[in-house]
Amino acid sequence: MRQAFANELENHIYTRGNNPTVEILRKKIAALEHTEDALVVGSGASAVSASVIANVKAGDHIICVQKPYSWTYKLISKLLPRFGVSFTFVDGRDIGEINKAIQANTTLLYLESPNSLTFEIQDLAACSRLAKEHGIVTVIDNSHASPIFQNPADFGIDIIVHSATKYINGHSDVVAGVVCASKSMIKKIFESELMTLGLTISPHDAAMILRGLRTLPLRVRQSDETAAVLAEYLYHHPKVVKVYFPLHPSFDQFELASRQMRGCGGLLTFQLRTESKDAVMRFVSKIKRFLMAVSWGGYESLMIPSIAFHDIPGLPDSPIHWTIVRLYIGLESADYLKEDLNAALEEL
Numbered sequence: 051m052r053q054a055f056a057n058e059l060e061n062h063i064y065t066r067g068n069n070p071t072v073e074i075l076r077k078k079i080a081a082l083e084h085t086e087d088a089l090v091v092g093s094g095a096s097a098v099s100a101s102v103i104a105n106v107k108a109g110d111h112i113i114c115v116q117k118p119y120s121w122t123y124k125l126i127s128k129l130l131p132r133f134g135v136s137f138t139f140v141d142g143r144d145i146g147e148i149n150k151a152i153q154a155n156t157t158l159l160y161l162e163s164p165n166s167l168t169f170e171i172q173d174l175a176a177c178s179r180l181a182k183e184h185g186i187v188t189v190i191d192n193s194h195a196s197p198i199f200q201n202p203a204d205f206g207i208d209i210i211v212h213s214a215t216k217y218i219n220g221h222s223d224v225v226a227g228v229v230c231a232s233k234s235m236i237k238k239i240f241e242s243e244l245m246t247l248g249l250t251i252s253p254h255d256a257a258m259i260l261r262g263l264r265t266l267p268l269r270v271r272q273s274d275e276t277a278a279v280l281a282e283y284l285y286h287h288p289k290v291v292k293v294y295f296p297l298h299p300s301f302d303q304f305e306l307a308s309r310q311m312r313g314c315g316g317l318l319t320f321q322l323r324t325e326s327k328d329a330v331m332r333f334v335s336k337i338k339r340f341l342m343a344v345s346w347g348g349y350e351s352l353m354i355p356s357i358a359f360h361d362i363p364g365l366p367d368s369p370i371h372w373t374i375v376r377l378y379i380g381l382e383s384a385d386y387l388k389e390d391l392n393a394a395l396e397e398l
């Protein structure tokens with residue numbers, strides 16, 4: 051027992067800390083992300099908060115890319131300022147903007163590449179080089195690309211987080227997150243944030259994720275392949291203004307995406323060509339083979355039209371234009387999904 055207490059992370063004392071099933075999953079996740087160690091926690095949001103909180107104290111400054119995941123935005127702009135941590139949001143597409151935002155007290159650079167709506171990406175090698183020059187820790191949310199298509203550790207990024215709720219579990223039946231980093235960083239996060247904030251995952255959920263991992267490469271590649279077909283189809287459709295898909299040649303940062311990602315994944319955003327909200331509503335109502343729902347990364351295709359966030363009494367309108375629609379492409383065939391989109395686009 052004395053030995054176990056001296057190193058709780060590598061022993062099994064109490065399941066809020068380590069657990070034999072969770073430990074198997076930690077090893078597999080670390081191997082997938084090319085890091086020395088990993089932690090598995092109760093949500094993607096807790097993976098993000100643990101990684102950020104572990105690397106700031108009162109008086110420190112965070113640089114974060116614009117439009118990160120909504121709860122990451124809340125953590126940095128609302129929760130941490132209560133504890134004396136300041137922040138700057140920058141356009142991460144431009145390394146010069148990141149460089150300009152560095153202050154003497156900057157300790158953390160937070161990246162999300164690509165983000166999960168319009169897919170802006172950052173030059174990971176350049177970001178890590180710049181951060182290292184200034185002694186700044188780098189964190190990236192790699193949920194979108196998954197470990198199958200992008201390994202930020204290979205570009206020198208310090209901490210890689212995922213919402214395992216998405217691709218890593220892949221069956222839309224577990225909420226979880228992972229943190230991947232060096233042994234010393236993982237030990238630090240384990241001993242402070244994970245244990246004190248109680249960010250634990252249940253061993254049963256960890257077992258579900260171990261099942262999900264067995265098909266991770268198959269699921270992610272299938273989802274990516276079908277999404278690429280649909281991106282090309284939508285790109286040529288007269289009722290579509292623009293398609294957002296990082297590995298489509300029309301994407302603003304296509305060249306950088308091709309250099310650092312081996313694939314895209316199944317998220318795909320496009321803009322409808324119409325000036326009528328009624329037409330958008332008709333399009334959305336006509337769609338039958340995409341479930342209208344949040345989240346992504348499972349086996350079934352989903353749709354979020356941004357018109358869902360406009361004209362809601364008592365709420366501010368979303369800054370995203372109401373003609374924008376995000377699709378998540380699951381494991382159905384491309385033709386089956388294309389037929390549905392085709393019929394709905396007729397409504398415009």
Ligand SMILES: *Cc1c(COP(=O)(O)O)cnc(C)c1O
Nearest residue numbers: 093094095119166193213215226
């Ligand atoms: C869903 C998501 C998160 C948050 O993960 P949860 O498991 O829902 O807590 C973080 N980042 C991205 C990009 C996501 O899509």
